[in-house]
Amino acid sequence: MMFEKAWRFLKASRQTELGEYHPDFPSSYGPVVASHGTPQLGAHKINEMGIDGRNKNYFYTENNIQAPENPWLKGGYWETGGGGNVEGNRAGFGIREGFFQPNDMKDLTHDGRAGAVSRPIPRQFITPLPTHPFIPIQQFKENKQKYVDDLVANDAFLTEYYGNPPKEDSEEYPRYQENLNNQRQMYAEMIDKLPLMSFYDEEKNEWGWR
Numbered sequence: 001m002m003f004e005k006a007w008r009f010l011k012a013s014r015q016t017e018l019g020e021y022h023p024d025f026p027s028s029y030g031p032v033v034a035s036h037g038t039p040q041l042g043a044h045k046i047n048e049m050g051i052d053g054r055n056k057n058y059f060y061t062e063n064n065i066q067a068p069e070n071p072w073l074k075g076g077y078w079e080t081g082g083g084g085n086v087e088g089n090r091a092g093f094g095i096r097e098g099f100f101q102p103n104d105m106k107d108l109t110h111d112g113r114a115g116a117v118s119r120p121i122p123r124q125f126i127t128p129l130p131t132h133p134f135i136p137i138q139q140f141k142e143n144k145q146k147y148v149d150d151l152v153a154n155d156a157f158l159t160e161y162y163g164n165p166p167k168e169d170s171e172e173y174p175r176y177q178e179n180l181n182n183q184r185q186m187y188a189e190m191i192d193k194l195p196l197m198s199f200y201d202e203e204k205n206e207w208g209w210r
Contacts, residue, residue, distance in 0.1 A: 017029070017124055019096065019127055020123065020124060020126070020127055021127060021128070022127060022128070022130065023066065023094045023127050023129060023130075025127075027096055027098075027127075028098070029096040029097065029098030029099065029124065029125055030096050030097030030098045031096065031097055032065065032066075032094035032095065032096055032097075032127060033061060033065075033095065033096065033097045033100070034059040034060060034061050034065065034094070034095040034100075034115075035059065035060050035061075035062070035065040035066075035070065035073055035092055035093065035094055035095065035129065036051065036057065036058065036059050036060070036092070036093045036094075036095055036121070036126070037060075037073040037090040037091070037092055037132070038051075038090060038091050038092075038093065039090060039091070040089065040090065040091055040134055040135050041151075041187075041190050041191070041194070042091075043091035043093075043134035043135075044134060044137060044194060044195035045195050046091075046093060046126070047093075047123075047128060047134070048123070048195060049123060050120060050121055050122045050123035050124075050125070050126060051093070051120060051121040051126065052120050053118065053119045053120035053121075056116040056117070056118055057116060057117050057118075057119075057120075057121055058114060058115070058116045059095055059114070059115055059116070059117070060073075060113055060114050060115075061105075061108070061112065061113055061114075061115070062113055065094065065129075066092075066094070066129055066130075066131045066132075067131070070092075070131075070132075073090055073092040073129070073131075073132050089132070090132065091128075091132055091133065091134035091135075092128070092129035092131065092132030093126045093127065093128060093129060094126065094127045094128075094129050095121060095125055095126055096125050096126070096127070098125060099121060099122075099125035099126075104117055137194045137195060140191050140194055141191060141192075141194070144188060144191050144192075147187070147191060148184055148187045148188050148191065151183075151187040152180065152183050152184055152187065155183050157179070157183070158176075158179060158180065158183060161179075162176055
């Protein structure tokens with residue numbers, strides 16, 4: 001059933017690779033050999049467009065990269081940035097062997113399990129990992145307040161800068177409340193605009209959407 005649905009979608013969208021939709025489907029780019037964890041809010045755009053090259057793209061090589069206990073897909077190691085995790089879960093994508101160049105696998109860290117590339121990872125080389133699915137857009141929108149609360153609670157800026165929330169009678173409290181409200185508005189807008197992703201346009205010196 002899943003194979004048939006993917007095949008119908010491929011024919012309708014004129015795609016040529018079944019392997020873009022499941023790690024076990026055939027692909028001319030070879031097997032999945034690495035994983036890439038991403039915040040839930042960015043997963044839908046990655047599933048459409050691939051992973052851009054604005055920042056370093058970290059990947060993780062392990063014996064069983066699809067295992068639910070895979071620590072790299074749960075966050076940590078640099079990629080946690082922002083507050084894009086909800087319910088403690090990150091979305092995961094597998095990266096196929098055909099993407100990598102020989103030098104990509106040199107100078108791996110964490111006992112040879114982690115590396116990075118400074119270039120985009122085109123969509124044809126990645127596939128969603130069913131063990132780390134992304135939350136449907138409609139689910140985000142129908143439960144927006146719940147997810148905004150969850151995102152704010154996991155926001156890296158708020159937790160790293162303030163640690164525990166300041167007391168209401170402290171000097172820092174008004175600033176904390178302002179930042180808290182700003183983050184709430186930001187996440188609400190991000191959910192409203194899904195599957196678009198926010199990005200910082202260095203030329204215009206402002207945030208935009210793509």
